[in-house]
Amino acid sequence: MALNCKKNLKIDKPIEQCAVFGVASKDKTFTISRQLYLGLISQQHRGQESTGISILKTGGSIVTYKNKGLVSQVLNDKALSKLWGNVGIAHNRYATTGAQEYDSLEYIQPYHFKNDEIEFSLAFNGTIPNYHELKQELEAHGRIFITNTDTEVIAQLIAYTANKTDSWPEILKEMSKSLDGSYSLLILTSESDIYAIRDPLGFKPLCIGEMITKERKHYIVSSESCGIDVVGGNLLRDVRPGEIIHLSSEKGIHSEMVIESERTALCQFEFVYFARPDSIIDGVSVAQTRLQLGINLAKNDPILADPHFRENAIVVPVPDSGRSVAVGYAQEAKLPYMEGLMKNRYVWRTFIMPGQKKREAAVKEKLNPIKIFVEGKNVILLDDSIVRGTTTKKIISLIREAGALSVNVRISCPPVIRPCYMGIDFPTTSELIAGRFKELYGNEAYIDEIRKKIGADSLRYQTIEDLMNAIGKGKDQLCMACLTGIYPLKSVNRIIEFEKAISSNRN
Ligand code: SF4
Missing domain, CATH: 3.40.50.2020 (Rossmann fold)
Structure with missing residues (x-):
């Protein structure tokens, strides 16, 4: 989501912008599209403008289905019946009013990236204030952009870094070092893995869970824990600020810390207003x-x-x-x-x-x-x-x-x-x-x-x-x-200084 505190000047409540959700099922014959639907619908409060799902099809290609509208409107029975696969990610989005270009399909997530070398899909909740600088650097290296969002900057950064290494954890570690922002991010790879990454200050919630039945086992990742509850899963824990979690249908859950920060900066508004009362964020009950x-x-x-x-x-x-x-x-x-x-x-x-x-x-x-x-x-x-x-x-x-x-x-x-x-x-x-x-x-x-x-x-x-x-x-x-x-972000303080300078020049 692009930095947009000034795009929507007409609201009378702060507006949260997105929810992410992902499931990796060990059972390759099981399709998780219904679970993705449930995870999204339980988090409809985090974004009502558009919704989408990316699922890994047998054979390793990713199929993405997304559109404007509420979860129940976009992901109807007909759409869900065509989305087969045991690993997938999903996204609810709030688009700002008054920014018409943000309504087009390219701006709806998950953002599906494919070129000759790499294919992945990305679902993102947050903002990268330094994305203009990153975009310019990437353009100088020949990357071509089709949207004006930080989501695409992240995708291009991943694709660019993938030229240097095949290892997804290495790619994501490298990417995290460049981003100065708030992000809870899911990546679905064509190798059937989901990576969940939370920014080093942990602005946005992100948690993992599992669901074990006699027949099968699913690993789940969700912006809020209510998404894990709704699919019958157990909340395992929050993704730690600065951590990368690897959810693999074959190998389970693995974790790696990328950046450990002295402080964290979880958004207080999650507790006051955004999150559902039945969610638990970083060990704290929203209702309580x-x-x-x-x-x-x-x-x-x-x-x-x-x-x-x-x-x-x-x-x-x-x-x-x-x-x-x-x-x-x-x-x-x-x-x-x-x-x-x-x-x-x-x-x-x-x-x-x-x-x-x-x-x-x-x-x-x-x-x-x-x-x-x-x-x-x-x-x-x-x-x-x-x-x-x-x-x-x-x-x-x-x-x-x-x-x-x-x-x-x-x-x-x-x-x-x-x-x-x-x-x-x-x-x-x-x-x-x-x-x-x-x-x-x-x-x-x-x-x-x-x-x-x-x-x-x-x-x-x-x-x-x-x-x-x-x-x-x-x-x-x-x-x-x-x-x-x-x-708490360096890039934001730079933006504020820049805005002050412009305003004093005007005066
Ligand atoms: S607490 Fe921080 S992240 Fe949350 S709304 Fe306020 S400024 Fe934004």
Whole structure:
């Protein structure tokens, strides 16, 4: 996925970009296309724009089937019945809006590469900020590109390195040394192997599992552990940051560390919002973390000390991601938890609409307050994040119109003040309400200014300290760059410096 924090300027939620999934079955007579389908559908939340599968056919050639659409639309029974093979990889993708070229078939993954020397297929979740430099170097060596993505840069880098050695582990080690980015990457080779690689800082989740029955044994790799669960597998462990895992239908699972880093940088947003609650990432339960984030918010919340307020208070989640947090809050606050907002599940992507008016209308289409629950109540509204603030503002006004006495917003993520350069689709600093208001009003006043802007009676965010405690990881293990402005990648810091220089030249 290309670096794109500035392509989509219209979202009101951070957007995860991809899921990867792979299966290698020992049983050569068994086809794993159904398993790939299940792994993708369980990770549909990580990408809804396009989907694809690459399977190794008997005889060693790779067949790739991919298209725009949801997993169930693209991989229907007819398509699956034609995809036979015991080893394969799969991908769900989120493409940014407003970038038409990214809609074409070449940009959909898995990315299938074949020339006279090598054939492989690649599925990738992440971003390589230094891909322009790498592309230029490769072009100088005569490589010809057909897309403008870091995915193709990785593929060309592999093909270029394969000129020097036949050994896949050596090729991948060499490739990893050139990439400075966030990536969880699967490669299906024509020799019937899957290689799974996680970047040295471990931004994106990636885990392995196995499924053993009397008849057969499968090795599984998945962005999230819910993908392993859905095919009946057991989670073995996470792929370590900087590790290459080799899944072979013949030889099982083998591992090699390529680069060991002093720190890691797992994206904190996986716990706050992106990942499914039933997933476990780097040994941490997403559901448990969200529950704890809610408990943290209720602890020391001054509003709860007012008996008059408590008399009519209810805890309401913004569905779906606010649910576990609201349960934790209600549990700690000893207040009733009420599903005071009804979500229409059949409206897709309301948070990704161009223009503020359209986004506000879309919120009404998607969320409707349950009047009988909220009328005459002090509503404590739990959500995962505030990005632009427009969606939160509309939700608050809907709850007020339904007769709430007051609307008090509690946010499980600390204020998001900076964009992401590591593969999450975010607005720019000036479009992030907390980023803009912090610069305008300073540290002391900006939260209250946000409160006024969104029309809440009170507003509290999670602290960074409490976020780390809930996840159980420290600042040397998590990426929190969108909360702190401290970016853990050299290439990103170079880009930021470059952007600053351009902007000061303009001024
Ligand atoms: S900046 Fe870091 S924590 Fe924030 S969304 Fe990007 S990867 Fe995640």
